[in-house]
Amino acid sequence: MTNTTITLDTLRPEDHDGVARLLHRSLVHWYQARLNQGARFGDSPEPFRLFPEVYEALDPGQAIAARDEATRELLGVCFIHPRETHVAVGIVATAPEAAGRGVARAMMQAAIDRVQAAGLPLRLVSSLLNLDSFSLYTRLGLVPHTMFQDLLLNIPAEGMTSPPPPGIERVRLARADEAARLADFEHGLQGIRREKDYAFFLRNEVGDWKVWVMEDERGEVNGVLVASHHPACGMIGPGVACDETTGTALLWRALDERRGSSAVFLVPSAAANLVRTAYSWGARNIELHTAQILGPVPQGHGVVFPTFLPETA
Numbered sequence: 001m002t003n004t005t006i007t008l009d010t011l012r013p014e015d016h017d018g019v020a021r022l023l024h025r026s027l028v029h030w031y032q033a034r035l036n037q038g039a040r041f042g043d044s045p046e047p048f049r050l051f052p053e054v055y056e057a058l059d060p061g062q063a064i065a066a067r068d069e070a071t072r073e074l075l076g077v078c079f080i081h082p083r084e085t086h087v088a089v090g091i092v093a094t095a096p097e098a099a100g101r102g103v104a105r106a107m108m109q110a111a112i113d114r115v116q117a118a119g120l121p122l123r124l125v126s127s128l129l130n131l132d133s134f135s136l137y138t139r140l141g142l143v144p145h146t147m148f149q150d151l152l153l154n155i156p157a158e159g160m161t162s163p164p165p166p167g168i169e170r171v172r173l174a175r176a177d178e179a180a181r182l183a184d185f186e187h188g189l190q191g192i193r194r195e196k197d198y199a200f201f202l203r204n205e206v207g208d209w210k211v212w213v214m215e216d217e218r219g220e221v222n223g224v225l226v227a228s229h230h231p232a233c234g235m236i237g238p239g240v241a242c243d244e245t246t247g248t249a250l251l252w253r254a255l256d257e258r259r260g261s262s263a264v265f266l267v268p269s270a271a272a273n274l275v276r277t278a279y280s281w282g283a284r285n286i287e288l289h290t291a292q293i294l295g296p297v298p299q300g301h302g303v304v305f306p307t308f309l310p311e312t313a
């Protein structure tokens with residue numbers, strides 16, 4: 001492997017099984033070797049097929065593949081998500097046998113070249129438990145700015161044990177024609193716009209999504225929160241709310257809908273009331289992440305719920 005020449009090209013649909021195996025293998029290997037936590041990714045690559053399937057539907061032809069030039073074997077993947085205001089990147093993964101040889105750096109540099117040619121900021125969310133990826137990104141010039149707590153909650157079969165928070169009656173499922181409205185709301189609070197993500201969730205053709213929206217008394221959007229109901233992905237997010245009260249109501253509603261299962265959600269550590277409330281529901285910290293950006297550090301408002309599928313930053 002040491003003498004292998006690596007080439008970069010584009011990921012293709014016929015790579016999906018290989019991508020699932022690579023993601024599973026690299027995550028299990030990294031988390032087992034460094035944190036003794038490989039088991040958290042299960043023993044089958046099958047659930048990881050959802051990543052390339054969702055990304056092929058959302059951003060066809062965008063993902064970068066690193067291959068062994070001689071054998072064409074897949075050694076790395078880097079998913080790229082261009083949006084109106086920015087480009088999100090993730091997940092990035094390198095095959096364990098090719099680690100530490102600059103594969104991820106080469107893929108990221110290609111992503112950065114593309115993003116800079118478009119004149120947009122590059123955004124991602126990186127694990128604070130993974131100094132390899134954190135360092136990879138910061139060495140390439142990305143700036144960490146907002147810390148998030150990954151919280152895990154097991155929701156009983158009979159539903160959330162805590163009473164519904166105030167305002168819950170104003171939380172409802174979004175209508176199929178609301179993508180632009182939700183994207184405008186996020187743009188107003190966070191300065192990023194990504195209508196195609198909301199349109200994708202609302203079409204609900206790949207994966208299994210519910211989009212919760214909360215409105216104020218005048219019918220203005222106050223918050224939006226997406227939840228994955230696909231068996232391969234138990235994440236709540238992405239979402240954004242104008243304040244912690246709204247975020248709490250949306251989160252409670254999305255969690256209650258996932259009765260009898262467990263869910264992972266990322267909450268900004270600075271949203272202290274929301275974090276405390278999640279603890280009172282029984283949620284446990286399982287990881288920390290930070291948003292990173294190549295470009296001006298954002299000065300957004302409101303409470304953000306990032307996710308990794310699709311990577312939203």
Ligand SMILES: CC(C)(COP(=O)(O)OP(=O)(O)OC[C@H]1O[C@@H](n2cnc3c(N)ncnc32)[C@H](O)[C@@H]1OP(=O)(O)O)[C@@H](O)C(=O)NCCC(=O)NCCS
Pocket residue numbers: 026027030091092093094095098099100101102103104105106125126127130131132133135136139
């Ligand atoms: C994280 C991961 C993608 C790195 O891939 P890789 O191909 O081994 O990384 P590279 O060899 O391209 O580069 C790593 C860079 O980080 C640097 N680095 C690593 N640890 C560092 C540290 N503690 N301090 C400073 N720099 C560090 C390396 O020196 C290198 O930078 P350089 O090219 O400027 O020398 C890989 O470990 C992986 O796939 N992990 C599992 C999946 C995962 O967790 N992905 C990240 C999701 S957020």
